[in-house]
Amino acid sequence: MNREQIAELEKRVLIPTYDRLPLLAVRGEGCYLYGENGKKYLDFLGGLAVNSLGYAHPEIMAALRDQAETILHVSNLIYHPYQAPLAEKLTRLSGLDRAFFASTGTEAIEGAMKLARAYARLHTPVEPSERYEILALENSFHGRTLGALSATWPKKYREPFQPLVPGVRFVRRNDTVHLRESFTPRVAAVLLEVIQGEGGVVEIREDFLKAAQELCHAHGALLICDEIQCGLGRTGRFFAYSKFGLKPDVVVVAKPLAAGLPLAAILAREEVAQAFSPGLHGTTFGGGPLQCRLALKVLEIFERPGFLAHVREVGAYFRAQLEGLRSEFPVVREVRGDGLMVAMELAAPGKGVVRQALEAGVLVNCTQENVLRFLPPLIIESRHVDELVRVLRPILAALVPATATKRENP
Ligand SMILES: Cc1ncc(COP(=O)(O)O)c(C=O)c1O
Numbered sequence: 467m468n469r470e471q472i473a474e475l476e477k478r479v480l481i482p483t484y485d486r487l488p489l490l491a492v493r494g495e496g497c498y499l500y501g502e503n504g505k506k507y508l509d510f511l512g513g514l515a516v517n518s519l520g521y522a523h524p525e526i527m528a529a530l531r532d533q534a535e536t537i538l539h540v541s542n543l544i545y546h547p548y549q550a551p552l553a554e555k556l557t558r559l560s561g562l563d564r565a566f567f568a569s570t571g572t573e574a575i576e577g578a579m580k581l582a583r584a585y586a587r588l589h590t591p592v593e594p595s596e597r598y599e600i601l602a603l604e605n606s607f608h609g610r611t612l613g614a615l616s617a618t619w620p621k622k623y624r625e626p627f628q629p630l631v632p633g634v635r636f637v638r639r640n641d642t643v644h645l646r647e648s649f650t651p652r653v654a655a656v657l658l659e660v661i662q663g664e665g666g667v668v669e670i671r672e673d674f675l676k677a678a679q680e681l682c683h684a685h686g687a688l689l690i691c692d693e694i695q696c697g698l699g700r701t702g703r704f705f706a707y708s709k710f711g712l713k714p715d716v717v718v719v720a721k722p723l724a725a726g727l728p729l730a731a732i733l734a735r736e737e738v739a740q741a742f743s744p745g746l747h748g749t750t751f752g753g754g755p756l757q758c759r760l761a762l763k764v765l766e767i768f769e770r771p772g773f774l775a776h777v778r779e780v781g782a783y784f785r786a787q788l789e790g791l792r793s794e795f796p797v798v799r800e801v802r803g804d805g806l807m808v809a810m811e812l813a814a815p816g817k818g819v820v821r822q823a824l825e826a827g828v829l830v831n832c833t834q835e836n837v838l839r840f841l842p843p844l845i846i847e848s849r850h851v852d853e854l855v856r857v858l859r860p861i862l863a864a865l866v867p868a869t870a871t872k873r874e875n876p
Contacts (some may be wrong), residue, residue, distance in 0.1 A: 470641035494521025511829045518722035520843035526725045529763045548758035564739035567734045567753025571694035571720035572609025574730035585741035586654035599633045599652045607664035612759040642677045655688040660706040663695035665833040667809030688715040700806035702778030781805040795862040808840040813867040826857040
């Protein structure tokens with residue numbers, strides 16, 4: 467079937483949750499995807515921050531083939547050789563003590579929210595059943611299941627499904643006064659992304675993050691860092707929060723962990739982890755042997771000398787090139803980001819830019835309607851950045867700034 471036929475079939479048989487780009491992916495290699503008829507696309511989307519080692523990485527493929535011939539799944543009722551070493555590695559890298567493996571970011575956020583409630587029941591100055599609130603940030607994104615969705619800011623995602631899980635309150639991003647005012651003995655946790663991804667690649671200010679940590683400590687609440695998009699090497703550090711010297715109680719990672727297979731982890735401090743006991747939480751697929759083995763390989767590659775330094779270097783080059791475009795074209799409002807989590811905010815809708823870039827052979831993403839977001843494989847080089855800039859220049863040159871619009875909460 468060709469792309470048109472597949473699109474036609476999907477239109478009839480899929481629940482319509484996605485508006486796909488006109489690209490049928492056939493194979494991938496390195497930083498490139500190949501569509502029908504062999505057309506090549508430079509990938510600055512990276513499977514939404516998942517394909518950090520690009521496509522068909524030889525060491526990942528070798529581990530995958532070997533494990534596929536050995537064992538795929540065993541359940542969490544018995545041991546396999548890879549889960550504990552992976553937990554050991556992730557806890558060493560994060561400075562936390564224990565891990566629980568889930569399949570998706572959202573599932574791990576749900577688990578972290580449950581963990582916060584379980585911990586609050588054991589350590590609470592108020593009636594145990596009254597300490598369950600979670601403070602999340604405006605512009606946050608934590609996932610689509612009912613719990614994670616309750617902590618996700620855009621109204622358009624939340625409202626159709628109300629009533630959601632009670633007890634989540636939103637704090638204005640970077641407003642330390644509002645954060646302080648929102649803190650009551652009922653707060654069990656603060657849940658935040660150090661760099662808000664879906665929110666437009668917006669870094670939270672250091673003073674706000676530090677205040678959140680201090681308030682959590684003072685009240686015995688947990689600081690939960692959602693590192694699903696910004697973590698695991700994306701910023702050129704294993705964890706984005708380490709830039710600010712934060713010591714979260716719980717960290718959630720997912721996207722690139724198993725090189726494209728679904729795997730997520732909740733990492734927690736010892737005392738917090740002890741709030742779960744056998745039977746209180748679980749999952750069928752999380753932490754299977756195939757995923758864990760690939761994740762061990764992914765982290766081994768990330769730990770090699772020079773790997774994360776490369777992310778920082780090429781990221782700095784990337785932002786400098788985009789700044790060049792900003793000084794050339796007034797339609798570019800701002801360039802932001804850290805490492806290879808980069809955004810270009812436009813004074814015009816970004817959807818058309820995404821389509822035109824695709825036509826020209828580059829895959830990019832748009833979030834918040836006017837923010838081009840770049841989450842390329844961490845193995846890109848400056849020549850790939852140059853290729854993107856060559857494609858973007860004529861598109862931006864032809865783009866007309868729209869009259870300013872202020873979004874409250876879409
Ligand atoms: C910061 C953040 N949290 C949670 C999620 C949800 O993760 P998943 O789609 O793997 O369930 C995402 C996905 O984009 C994310 O970016």
